[in-house]
Amino acid sequence: MPDALPGWNNTAAKQSIIDFVAAVTDPASDDFVPAADRVAVFDNDGTISTETPYTQLAFALDRAAQLGKPTTPEEVHAGGIGAALALIQLTHGSITTDAFDAVVRDWIATARHPHFGRPYSALVYQPMIELLDLLKANGFACWVFSGGGSDFMRAWAPEVFGIPPHRIIGSTSSVTFELRDDGPRLVKGTDIAVIDDKEQKPVSIHQAVGQRPIFAAGNTDGDLAMLQWTAASPYRNLEIVVHHTDAVREFAYDVDPVLGSGTANVLAAAASGGWTVIDMAADWATVYAPD
Amino acid sequence: MPDALPGWNNTAAKQSIIDFVAAVTDPASDDFVPAADRVAVFDNDGTISTETPYTQLAFALDRAAQLGKPTTPEEVHAGGIGAALALIQLTHGSITTDAFDAVVRDWIATARHPHFGRPYSALVYQPMIELLDLLKANGFACWVFSGGGSDFMRAWAPEVFGIPPHRIIGSTSSVTFELRDDGPRLVKGTDIAVIDDKEQKPVSIHQAVGQRPIFAAGNTDGDLAMLQWTAASPYRNLEIVVHHTDAVREFAYDVDPVLGSGTANVLAAAASGGWTVIDMAADWATVYAPD
Numbered sequence: 050m051p052d053a054l055p056g057w058n059n060t061a062a063k064q065s066i067i068d069f070v071a072a073v074t075d076p077a078s079d080d081f082v083p084a085a086d087r088v089a090v091f092d093n094d095g096t097i098s099t100e101t102p103y104t105q106l107a108f109a110l111d112r113a114a115q116l117g118k119p120t121t122p123e124e125v126h127a128g129g130i131g132a133a134l135a136l137i138q139l140t141h142g143s144i145t146t147d148a149f150d151a152v153v154r155d156w157i158a159t160a161r162h163p164h165f166g167r168p169y170s171a172l173v174y175q176p177m178i179e180l181l182d183l184l185k186a187n188g189f190a191c192w193v194f195s196g197g198g199s200d201f202m203r204a205w206a207p208e209v210f211g212i213p214p215h216r217i218i219g220s221t222s223s224v225t226f227e228l229r230d231d232g233p234r235l236v237k238g239t240d241i242a243v244i245d246d247k248e249q250k251p252v253s254i255h256q257a258v259g260q261r262p263i264f265a266a267g268n269t270d271g272d273l274a275m276l277q278w279t280a281a282s283p284y285r286n287l288e289i290v291v292h293h294t295d296a297v298r299e300f301a302y303d304v305d306p307v308l309g310s311g312t313a314n315v316l317a318a319a320a321s322g323g324w325t326v327i328d329m330a331a332d333w334a335t336v337y338a339p340d
Numbered sequence: 341m342p343d344a345l346p347g348w349n350n351t352a353a354k355q356s357i358i359d360f361v362a363a364v365t366d367p368a369s370d371d372f373v374p375a376a377d378r379v380a381v382f383d384n385d386g387t388i389s390t391e392t393p394y395t396q397l398a399f400a401l402d403r404a405a406q407l408g409k410p411t412t413p414e415e416v417h418a419g420g421i422g423a424a425l426a427l428i429q430l431t432h433g434s435i436t437t438d439a440f441d442a443v444v445r446d447w448i449a450t451a452r453h454p455h456f457g458r459p460y461s462a463l464v465y466q467p468m469i470e471l472l473d474l475l476k477a478n479g480f481a482c483w484v485f486s487g488g489g490s491d492f493m494r495a496w497a498p499e500v501f502g503i504p505p506h507r508i509i510g511s512t513s514s515v516t517f518e519l520r521d522d523g524p525r526l527v528k529g530t531d532i533a534v535i536d537d538k539e540q541k542p543v544s545i546h547q548a549v550g551q552r553p554i555f556a557a558g559n560t561d562g563d564l565a566m567l568q569w570t571a572a573s574p575y576r577n578l579e580i581v582v583h584h585t586d587a588v589r590e591f592a593y594d595v596d597p598v599l600g601s602g603t604a605n606v607l608a609a610a611a612s613g614g615w616t617v618i619d620m621a622a623d624w625a626t627v628y629a630p631d
Contacts, residue, residue: 085504146546203550213376214550215506224546226539226565232572233565235546248517255437255515255526257548259494259505274517274524281523 053183056176056335062289063332065325066180069287073263074187080285082263084188089264090254090275091181093195093202093219096268096291097210099162099172101300105197107169108156112140134241142222142239146200149237153204167340170209175338177266177291181210184264192262194253195219196246196271200237218257220245246271251278266291269310273318280322288324290315295330298337344474347467347626353580354623356616357471360578364554365478371576373554375479380555381545381566382472384486384493384510387559387582388501390453390463392591396488398460399447403431425532433513433530437491440528444495458631461500466629468557468582472501475555483553485544486510487537487562491528509548511536537562542569557582560601564609571613579615581606586621589628 057063072080073087094100102122113120118139125132141149157170165172181191191212195202199219207214223238245253251274254262265272265279266289276288292312293302303312319326329336348354363371364378385391393413404411409430416423432440448461456463472482482503486493490510498505514529536544542565545553556563556570557580567579583603584593594603610617620627 199547199550215548217550221547224543226542226569228565228568233542233568235542235569251517251524251526252515256490256512257506259490259508274519277519277524278517278526 053186054176054179056179056333058332058334060332062325062327065287066183066289069264069285070183070187073285082284086260086263086284087184087187087189088258088260088262089184089189089191089266090250090258090262090279091177091191091193091265092250092267092269092272092275093193093197093206095293095305096266096272097173097177097181097193098169099174099299100305101302102163103197104169104172105201107160107162108153108201109136109140111156111160112152116140137241138239141198141201142237144237146224146235146237149200150204153201157205165337167337170205171340172337173209174291174333175335176333178210178338180266181212185211189264190216190258192216192254192258193218194245194250194257194275196244198222199245218245218253248274250275254278263287265289267315268293269305269312270314271310273315276315276318276324280324288319288322290319290324290326292316292326292328294328295333295336297330299329301330344477345467345470347470347624349623349625351623353616353618356578357474357580360555360576361474361478364576373575377551377554377575378475378478378480379549379551379553380475380480380482381541381549381553381557381570382468382482382484383541383558383560383563383566384484384488384497386584386596387557387563388464388468388472388484389460390465390590391596392593393454394488395460395463396492398451398453399444399492400427400431402447402451403443407431428532429530432489432492433528435528437515437526437528440491441495444492448496456628458628461496462631463628464500465582465624466626467624469501469629471557472503476502480555481507481549483507483545483549484509485536485541485548485566487535489513490536509536509544539565541566545569554578556580558606559584560596560603561605562601564606567606567609567615571615579610579613581610581615581617583607583617583619585619586624586627588621590620592621 054063072078073082094103162172184191197219199221202217202219203214206217221243223240223242225236227234261282262279263282263284263286265276268291279286280288345354363369364373385394453463475482488510490512493508493510494505497508512534514531514533516527518525552573553570554573554575554577556567558567559582570577571579
């Protein structure tokens with residue numbers, strides 16, 4: 050049988066995935082899980098996609114400049130939550146859902162990452178794409194629950210991740226239905242209605258999936274509640290924490306340099322719960338697919 | 341080829357469905373729609389399920405009595421929105437999602453409709469179940485967008501409709517993640533966070549599906565915005581309005597007797613937009629599957 054995870058080194062992390070998938074798909078196993086209950090949930094930034102910088106922040110800064118109101122990451126960082134909200138209002142609100150979708154598609158097709166010089170949509174972790182494919186091939190429904198915006202991610206991530214739009218859930222603004230002379234439209238508000246992070250993640254999973262996952266992958270304390278909720282499934286389950294240890298091929302950090310999300314709590318929970326911690330430098334043979 | 345819609349009489353309503361499905365699935369047709377874009381949305385109460393009385397109201401009244409605080413439909417009706425909210429708080433809130441799911445499953449297995457004497461889950465319109473099956477067999481993803489509660493419907497409708505829980509979207513309360521000594525749990529609040537009716541329906545479709553439907557079915561003015569949003573799709577599309585004209589086999593009414601939802605606006609829009617209006621008495625050979 051060909052190796053379904055060629056981007057992974059043959060370490061314990063890879064073996065934990067192979068063992069889990071084999072057990073829950075084997076009808077003769079006590080750990081067998083019916084296909085309809087094989088729900089897998091993934092964080093996005095730092096788990097599937099690089100988050101240095103956040104793809105959506107890079108978009109917002111480019112969009113602000115395009116709208117004639119340029120700002121810098123340093124200004125946003127110094128201005129705190131107020132500056133971040135103002136940037137989101139300017140770049141994500143007061144626009145129809147159709148127009149926003151087109152703006153993001155244009156941006157993702159042309160923008161390049163400042164360090165790697167490649168499209169942001171190419172800077173997804175090849176081992177995690179392989180993992181998604183392995184789970185899908187074994188009957189799992191794979192979902193994304195991210196602090197990033199639903200509308201932003203759905204404009205580019207479905208084809209990159211191989212996940213349909215409805216399975217990509219993130220933060221949302223209010224949206225308003227307007228019936229005009231030229232027809233109905235949906236308009237994005239300038240508020241933030243739902244921040245899909247921390248304790249909201251299992252709540253969003255309940256609202257959007259209506260089933261409890263048996264697999265979860267994240268990388269920061271923002272994913273802890275989602276991982277805890279999954280770990281308490283009555284079925285055999287697997288929790289994965291992506292640890293950014295690779296200063297050569299990617300970046301090494303324990304605290305996200307922009308939003309300050311930490312990893313202390315999730316790594317402690319992983320240690321006590323027997324979750325799989327991925328040491329990117331040691332466990333991954335590849336980080337990004339070749340150019 | 342066997343008739344996929346045996347519960348329908350051979351009238352123009354049935355033909356409009358057959359023509360639509362044939363056109364959007366024919367790769368040689370100008371109306372062809374790729375399978376990934378074949379999204380169909382259905383209202384539930386009065387469109388798939390009988391709404392006289394509302395299944396969820398019957399549950400709430402039984403649950404209130406079980407909790408030692410009995411009330412009557414007349415009291416709820418006379419008390420208006422305040423009485424309805426109090427009933428929902430009492431019967432749907434301050435309970436874990438797991439416990440609520442079990443309570444609804446127990447109720448649906450034992451409760452009987454006061455007029456028909458059958459389980460509520462049997463009182464779904466056989467022609468609409470056939471329509472769901474026809475669409476699914478032709479590559480459509482079928483979704484429910486209902487004013488009823490997501491958690492209530494998901495406890496019984498998936499197997500009755502043949503639709504997975506995540507494709508059944510309704511009104512929601514807030515939900516809170518709690519980490520206790522015996523593990524995490526999700527607790528339903530006593531508020532109503534989202535009422536999935538009227539202009540909220542296309543908004544909920546955007547948030548939950550992320551694609552615009554090409555097929556929509558409803559029965560009251562509460563479904564009008566969802567039908568308008570679908571009718572404005574750039575693809576060929578079909579809108580259906582179920583009109584309750586059958587006083588013999590079901591009930592004949594134009595205004596819902598409990599919540600007062602009307603049909604004047606949706607029937608006017610159907611007439612001007614060329615939508616398919618189903619005259620239940622004339623267009624349906626069967627209403628409910630045999631006992």
